Amino acid sequence: MIGAGFFLTLNDAVLKWLTGDYPVGQIMFLRGVFVFLPIAFFVWQAGGAKSLRVRRIQPHLLRGALMVAGTFLFINGLRHLPFADAISITFAGPLFVTALAAPLLGEVIRWRRWLAVIIGFIGVLIIIRPTSEVAQWAAIFPLAASVTGALRDILTRKMSQHDSSVAVMFYSTLAVTFAGGMTFLGGWAPVQTSDLGLFLLCGILLGFAHFLMIEAFRLAEAALVVPFKYVSLLWAVLLGLVIWGDIPDGWTFAGAGVVVASGLYILHRERIRKTKT
Template sequence: MTAASSASTPSASAQMKGILFIVVSNGIFGLTDALSKVLTGSYPPGEILFFRSVFVFVSIAVMVMAQGGWRRVQIVNWRLQWARGLLLAATSYIFVVVLKHLPLADLTAMMFISPLVLTALAPRFLGERVGWRRWTAVGIGFGGALLIIRPSGEGALWPMLLAATMPLTMSIRDIITRRLAVTDTATGMMICSTLCVMAGGLASLPFGWAIPTWEGLGLFALTGTLQGVAQFFLVYAFIYGEAVVVAPFRYFLLLWATLYGWLFFGAFPRAETITGAAIVCAAGLYIFYREMRHGRG
C-alpha cells in the first residue's frame, strides 16, 4: 500500500465509528417505522407524512445551524432535486399505506429488493455494464422476492403487490441521487426531499384528516425528530467509514424491523419471509461486492 492510499483510507477506529453510526441509524429508522405503524391506527397516511416531515425538517434545520449554517447547503440542480423529492414522497406514501396491513419485517424485506432493481436499470440509465454474475444474482434475488410476496399465501394480496412498486421508485430515486451527488450536498437533498414529502402529505388534506390528540402530536414529533437524527447518522456513517465496509451493515435494518415487530405488535416473520429475505440480502450483498471489485479494478 502506498503512502497516498494509506492516507486516504480511514483508520480502524474511524471504520468502527462508521459501522456504529449505520447500525444505530438503522435502529432509529426501524423504530420510526414501528411508531408510524402505530399512528396508522388513528391517522390517514397523508396526515402522518405531513406532521412527521414537519418535525424532520425542524431537526434537520437545527443540525444544519449547529454545523455552520445554511451557507454549507449546496443545491444546484433544482429540477432533479424536485424529481427525487417527488419519488421519495410517492415511496413514503405507499409505505405508510401498506404499513397498516403488513408486518414490519415483511415490508422492510421488500425494500431491500431495490438494489436488485437498480442493478437491472443501471445499463439503461447509468450506462454501467452489468456482467452475467450480477444478472444471475438479480434473478436469484427476484426469486427470493416471490417468497416474500407469497402469491399463494394467506391474507389480502393487494398490500404486498402495492409494496412491490416501492423498489422501482426507490431505484429511480437512487439513480437521480447518483447524478445529484456530483453537484449537490447530502443536506440539500435531505431538505428538498423532506419539503416534497411535506407538500405531498398536505395535498391529502381535502380527503379528510383526523384532529390530532396531544398524544398523537407527541408521537408525530418523536417520529419526525428521530427520523431526522437517523438521516444524519447515516450521512456520518459514510463520512467515517468506507462504503465497502459500512454499506453491508444496512441489512441490519431487517433485524431491527423483526425486533420491533415482535416488541410492538407480537409479530414474527413466517418461514417463507425469512428464507426470501435471506436470499434477497445475499443477492444484494453479492451485487455490492461485485460493484466494489469492479470499481477498484
C-alpha cells in the same frame, strides 16, 4: 448506511403504530414538520442558509416526487401488512438499484451480479407468495415503494456529487410535507396530545436516517452501499415481535434470506472488482 437503516427501522415501527389512528397524508405532513428540526441543526452545522444552495432545482423536484410516492406507498404497506413482511418486501430496492445503476449511472454490472439480482427477485416472490394471503393487493405497496426508493437512491448518488446532503434532504422533505398537507381537505383525524411525541420522534429519526443515507451515497457507489440496508431485517423482526407479536413464518425468513444473500453477493463482487482495478 447501517446507521441509516437502524434509524429508519425505528421510524417505521413508530409509523405503523400511528397508521391505526391517522390517514397517510396527515402522517406525512406531521412527520415532515418535525423532520425540519434535525434539518435546522444540519443547516446550522453546515454554515447556514448557504448550504441550501443547489446547482439545479429540477433534480430536487424529481427526488421530491419520488419521495412523495414512496412515502405514500410504504405507509400504506405498513398499515395493511405485518411489520417484518413489509420491511422484507422493500428489500427488493437494492436489487432495483443494482439493475438500474448500469443504464442510469454508467456503473459496470457484470453477469454474476445480474444473476444475483434475478435470484434476489425470486426471493421477493417467495416472501410475497402469489398464492398466499400475504400476496394480497397490499403487498404491491411496499414492492412499488422499493422501485421508487431505488430510483431515489440512484438520483441521490448523482445529486450528492454537487449539492450538499442537507440541501438534498431539505427540498425532498419540503415536497413530502407539502403533499401531505394537501390532503387536509380529504379529512384529518384529531391529533391526540400523547401522539405528538411520536410524530416528533418520527421526525428526528427520519431526519438523521436520511442524512446518513445521503452521506453514504456521497462516499461510495450505489451498488456497494445499498446492500448494507439488509441489516435492517434484524431490527424489523425484533420490533415486530416485541410490539405487535408478529412472528414471520418460514417462507418469509427463507425469501428474506435469499434476497439478503443476493445483496451480499453483489457486495462481494463489487469488492473483487475494486481490488482488480
